[in-house]
Amino acid sequence: MFGMMRSPSQTYSTxxxxxxxxxxxxxxxxxxxxxxxxxxxxxxxxxMNAGEIEQKGLxxxxxxxxxxxxxxxxxxxxxxxxxxxxxxxxxxYMVQRLLFANLKNNLATLxxxxxxxxxxxxxxxxxAPGNQQAAA
Numbered sequence: 001m002f003g004m005m006r007s008p009s010q011t012y013s014t015x016x017x018x019x020x021x022x023x024x025x026x027x028x029x030x031x032x033x034x035x036x037x038x039x040x041x042x043x044x045x046x047x048m049n050a051g052e053i054e055q056k057g058l059x060x061x062x063x064x065x066x067x068x069x070x071x072x073x074x075x076x077x078x079x080x081x082x083x084x085x086x087x088x089x090x091x092x093y094m095v096q097r098l099l100f101a102n103l104k105n106n107l108a109t110l111x112x113x114x115x116x117x118x119x120x121x122x123x124x125x126x127x128a129p130g131n132q133q134a135a136a
Contacts (some may be wrong), residue, residue: 027129030074034121037066041098041114048105060102063113067091067098090116 024032044059066069075084094113101109 025129027124027127030071030124031121033066033070033074034117034124037063037071037118038121040066041110043116044101045107045110045114048101048107048110049068053128056105060098060110064095064098067117068095087120090120 001089040059040063044056044063047053047056047059068091072088075088075091077084077088094116097109097113100106101113
């Protein structure tokens with residue numbers, strides 16, 4: 001039973017993340033989902049290169065969860081119109097590519113999804129509330 005206890009640093013990290021989520025704006029929460037998925041893919045890449053199959057699978061599973069249960073689930077399909085539909089399809093594509101990358105140990109496919117997520121994250125960050133620039 002004692003082997004399952006968290007270390008103080010793990011507990012602090014969990015509390016810190018929980019507090020950040022509780023106080024974040026909806027816009028910031030989406031950035032956190034992007035950041036988490038991007039980080040999980042980076043970790044998966046490290047494990048894939050090291051031949052650590054179980055850890056690679058766990059990291060890819062985390063990225064998939066953040067994309068499908070986080071980013072895709074947060075889309076407002078009713079008022080989001082064509083953009084929401086296109087993003088939903090793109091998120092589904094990313095999930096399929098991550099499944100392929102996991103099955104085939106394909107670094108190029110991990111990099112493809114990483115680049116897609118990074119591009120979307122950067123675009124989302126540009127539309128941050130209060131970040132609009134005056135029209136020229």
